[in-house]
Structures are given as structure tokens and as C-alpha cells.
Amino acid sequence: MPAPSAATASESPTAHVADLVIFGGTGDLSMRKLLPALYHADRDGRLAPQTRIIAMSRSGLDDSDFRGKVEAEVRPGLHAGDAEGWERFLGRLHHVSVDVGDIQQAGWGALTRLLAGREDIDRIFYLASPPMTFGPFCRAVHEAGLVTPRSRVVLEKPLGRDLAGAQQINDEVGAIFDEHQIFRIDHYLGKETVQNLLVLRFANAFLEPIWNSLWIDHVQITVAESVGTPGRRGYYDHAGALRDMVQNHLLQLLCLVAMEPPARNDREAIRDEKVKVLQALRPISGGEADRFTVRGQYVAGQVDGKDVPGYLDEPDKTAPTEASRRVETFTAIRAEVKNWRWAGVPFYLRTGKRLPHRRSEIVIQFKDVPHSIYPGGSPNRLVLRLQPSEGITLHLMAKEPGAGEVLLRPVPLSLSFADTFRTRVPEAYERLLMDVLAGNPTLFMRRDEVEAAWRWIDPIIATWESGDALPEPYAAGTTGPAAAHELLGRSGRAWHEEDLP
């Protein structure tokens, strides 16, 4: 198989020619998400011919072992393509064994030789590794002389465990790379419906006039997962749902719902507006954290008709500790955006593991008509479904056909992306990797965004950690602890649970 040779960016009209170095290249994220996304992009002709993918790990594999591993573990899960395309993809793959802590090690020499002569093309370091490796990795590539003016670095979440930790990582990475070279991934921003939310809001005239507290009663953002956390105790005990999901994914969704229209569709304009939303979030701490936040942890139950263990009994290399008993696998929060547009509108956030279904959605619940001339009836609701089956549904009131009395019925007006566009919806990572390769940071988090999110999360964590209370148990396969329902119930509202697949 011929190895692709060096080339300049101008040779490729499709995407910049790049060396994409994945640190943690044989890990779960790389094998499950990054390599499939890169293969699909390649199959669709969106990788420049001379682009190479260089996996780094401590596994001791050579190029041919690594290609064999990808053939065995990645290929079976891919959308079919032709054999020639697969061979071309394999030809892009390389593997270098490196210990990031040891800059004298031979692996660094091997990486340096592999990258030599390609200084004028884009060089991307993708850190698919735990956050404590970000600083040391950046220092190591710098000391090895591998950072070029056209280098970029991609950081996977979580970025720290609190504001101070995030600032430290940002400082360490920022000492080697300029902010415009740093791409902080939140893969929710690559999801099709998430991008469609901006188009829906800012490319249609009818929504914007009613997108405010005069018309909207409240907003719900739910990211429910049916999976548990088997084998993830080492990470999850120290993360929990608030750090793992809310600090990043759910707050990003909230920003896109709540932000003001940006002046331009450009990287800084959109991110500027998102930061303003985060800065306008009403702080929650002390007694308010008890009133406005809920923590839960799943115990044994049934999901999809199968018995599943509770969090503490999930199979794992390590036994549960005190941290395991205290960690939340579910959280619900009543947030508020303190500005003119949203004053008084609650934003309810909810996420959890081992819920009945995998379902992520944003629900915009409109207010009731000011004066109703019909009995029955319920207020309009706009549901943006992120997964599964991406789509948008507007629930309207209609008259039931019939000659008798006028009976109202809520009817869904639905747009299913799959049915309407009849095209494969790309995975979030595919979109984001293509943006990294094109050097477009719009869908990535800026330093001030990440830090503003932590600034809001930190006081909640501090309150939770200062008390003795444990998360409320909920049986796997149910919709979470009772307190999550009370969070809405005490103001006469309820979570949107309809339309489950």
C-alpha cells in the first residue's frame, strides 16, 4: 500500500491537506467515533488525497498492526463502501507508540521523522485522552519541535473538574497554542438538530417575535440515556451527571435556545452571544441549590425488558467507594436567564443514565391563549428532537372532525429530517472533524465560554459537596427520582414525556 506523500494545501480543493495526529488513537473514542467519522468523510470524497491519520498510543503497534486492528474493530460498524475506498482509507493510517511523559523516548523520534517535510500543511493534534494529559502533551510536542504555525489542537471534554482546573488546563495549553489554534469539542454542537435550531430561529421570520417571556411559559432540555456506566467508574465517580453532561452539552443547548440573534453567521459573533447567555444565568447556591436542583442515582431495575444492576453494582475493575455512593447519575435543574428577553421563564434541564429511553429534546412550551372560547385545549409546544430520529414537531390545537359539538385535539405538525431530506444524517463527530480540518472554530467552545459555564456550575457542586445528603435513588428504567417531578410540579408544570419511541 503506497503511503501518501507530502503536499501543499493548495493541491486540495476539498479540504486542507493535513496530518491528523490522534493522541489516544487506539482508545474508545477514536475507535468508536473518530475513525468511523473520518472513514465516512473519506468515502464521500471530503478528505484531501494526501491527508494522513496518525494514531498515537502506548500500545506498541506498528502501522500494519494498527490497520489490522481498525479492519477488525472499526470496519464492521461502518456504512458500506467499496473495497478500493477502504484500502485508500487504510493507506492513510499510521501508528506511533509514544509515552507522553518521556520526551527522550524513541517514539518521539519516530513521530518527528513521520511529520518531517510536511511543515507547510495543516497539523492537527487531537487529544482523545484524559484532561490531565492535555498540558503535558502540549509541552511534549512543543519540546519535540513539532508545533508549526499551521498547527491546531483539539481538546475533548471534560475540561477540568471545576473553574480552577479548567483555567489551569487553558493556561497550560494556551502557553503553547494561541486561542485561535485551540478547538474545544462539545460533540452536541455537531448534531444536526442543534445546528438546525439556529436556522429555525434565525432563518424564519415568524418565530423570533414570539421567542421571549411574553409568549413562552418555560423551556425543557432533556438528554435521557438508557445506558448505564459499566466499566466507567474510574471516570464517572469523579464526574457525575452535572460535570459530564450539564456543564457542557446541556448548557450549550440552553445557549442556542436563549441567545440573541448574532449580527453575522461567524465564529466570534455566535460565540459572543452564547457567552452573554452563560453570564446571565442566575447563580444557584446554598439553600437555592436544594430548592432548584435534584440529584439521583439509579438502583437496580429494568430497561428494555432486561434486568440491570444499580450504579454501585455495575461491573468494573474497581470496587465502589464513598465517591461512588455520592455521585449523581441523574440531575434536574431549574435555571433562569436574567435578561430582558427571558425574565421569569424557567429553563428546566434534566439528564440521566438508565432512564427508559435514549431521548434528547428541547421543548419550548408556549403560554396558553389569553382568553379561550373553547373548553379543553392545551397550549402550543415546539419540540426539537435531537435523537433518536431527528426532527421538529409543533403541537397545535385542531378541531376534531364531526358535526356535533366542537371538540379540540392537540395535533402534531412534524418535520422528520430523515423523511424530508432522504439523506444520511452525518454523525456529530464527522461534522466537527471536517470543521477542524477546514479550520472553522464556530462550533467549538471558546475559553471564556467554558469558564463561564464552570463559574455557574461551581457553586452548585460546592453546595452538594458540603452536605451529607446522598443522591435520591431511582429505579433503572424509570424517569428519575420523585424530586425531579416535584421541581416542575410545584408550579403546576410537568416534564414532557409523550411521543416516546
Ligand code: BG6
Ligand atoms: C458524553 C458523555 O460526552 O456524551 C457520556 O461523557 C454520554 O457519558 C455521551 O453517554 C452522550 O452522547 P450522545 O451523543 O450519545 O448523546
